[in-house]
Amino acid sequence: MMIKAILFDFDGxxxxxxxxxxxxxxxxxxxKLSASAMMTKAQARKxxxxxLTESEYDEEYFKLQDAxxxxxxxxxxxxxxxxxxxxxxxxxxIQKKIVEMLCNLRKRAIxxxxxxxxxxxxxxxxxKNVGIxxxxxxxxxxxxxEFQKDSRSEWKKHAYKNFLSKYSLQGxxxxxxxxxxxxxxxxxxxxxxxxxxxxxxxxGEIQQQQGNLANYTLPRTILPSILMTLSKTNKEVTxxxxx
Numbered sequence: 647m648m649i650k651a652i653l654f655d656f657d658g659x660x661x662x663x664x665x666x667x668x669x670x671x672x673x674x675x676x677x678k679l680s681a682s683a684m685m686t687k688a689q690a691r692k693x694x695x696x697x698l699t700e701s702e703y704d705e706e707y708f709k710l711q712d713a714x715x716x717x718x719x720x721x722x723x724x725x726x727x728x729x730x731x732x733x734x735x736x737x738x739x740i741q742k743k744i745v746e747m748l749c750n751l752r753k754r755a756i757x758x759x760x761x762x763x764x765x766x767x768x769x770x771x772x773x774k775n776v777g778i779x780x781x782x783x784x785x786x787x788x789x790x791x792e793f794q795k796d797s798r799s800e801w802k803k804h805a806y807k808n809f810l811s812k813y814s815l816q817g818x819x820x821x822x823x824x825x826x827x828x829x830x831x832x833x834x835x836x837x838x839x840x841x842x843x844x845x846x847x848x849x850g851e852i853q854q855q856q857g858n859l860a861n862y863t864l865p866r867t868i869l870p871s872i873l874m875t876l877s878k879t880n881k882e883v884t885x886x887x888x889x
Contacts, residue, residue, distance in 0.1 A: 649840070649876055651757035651815055653784075653806065655824035656764055659844050659866065661738040661772065663706050670732055671710050671725075672698075678719040693717050705826040730765050740776050747870035748781040754877050757813055759784030761805040763798060763829070784809050803833035810837065821861075821876065823869070831860055844869065 654660050672694065680690035697713035707729065714720040720728065751758060758781055762769055766787040773779040786805045788798075810817065817838025824830020825844040834841050843860040864872055 648819065649756065649821050650819040651759065651809070651813060651821070652751065652873065653759045653761055653809060653820055653822045653834070653839075655826070655830045656760050656762035656769055657707060658705060658825035659823055659869075660744065660760065661740055662866070664733075664736055664738055667729070667732045667736055668706055668710065671728060674728055675710065675714045675717065675719045675725075679717050682719065694719075703826065705829070708826065708829070730768055733764075733768055734771070738772065740778065743870040745776070745778055747873055748778055750874060751877055752781050756877050757784070757815075758782050759786070759809050761786050761802055761809070763788045763801070784812065798829045799833050802829060803836060806833055806837055806839070821873075823873075825866075827859065835859070842869075842872070
């Protein structure tokens with residue numbers, strides 16, 4: 647099936663999730679919970695760890711956000727603000743292979759887009775600073791919007807529809823690449839898109855089950871080679887590419 651366009655989620659796909667940002671976010675949740683609930687740091691840490699374990703999300707940022715809301719340390723707006731504040735101070739580096747992949751995809755006339763729940767200010771800053779803004783025809787972000795848990799995927803579906811309409815594409819023309827099945831890929835599947843799920847090298851049971859529903863399941867490290875193969879042949883990668 648021909649691939650005319652590729653839609654990317656941003657954090658965890660185009661750029662890696664920064665481990666230091668995750669550590670600082672987690673510590674901020676623990677500190678705030680300890681102070682507000684008048685418990686020791688050890689007690690707060692235990693409660694946060696339990697909330698992270700029980701979270702239904704696989705993607706690390708949403709796990710942290712979900713845990714913060716469940717333990718009552720932050721609401722959605724304040725935990726998002728914390729992430730963006732930390733992110734602005736620690737611009738991520740993008741692997742050379744990812745940059746080369748984007749350049750080559752554009753040379754092959756593949757339309758590239760980003761749809762992300764992160765803020766437009768942050769995304770544009772990163773894209774320009776690392777010199778890859780020119781490769782993306784379409785960038786749509788949720789800015790500072792506050793979402794109920796189930797409405798994130800609805801917002802993404804709306805953004806995907808905007809992309810299809812703007813470039814006169816059918817769902818089957820587009821490959822959607824994300825690291826959250828429910829938020830990134832399910833809306834794409836609903837619109838008839840092909841999907842690629844980016845997974846951690848150590849997959850959990852839920853992630854494995856969701857991977858079976860995506861067209862392709864792969865670690866971020868081999869994303870460049872897989873996308874270049876797909877765009878070159880425009881044929882489905884064999885099942886041997888699954889992990």
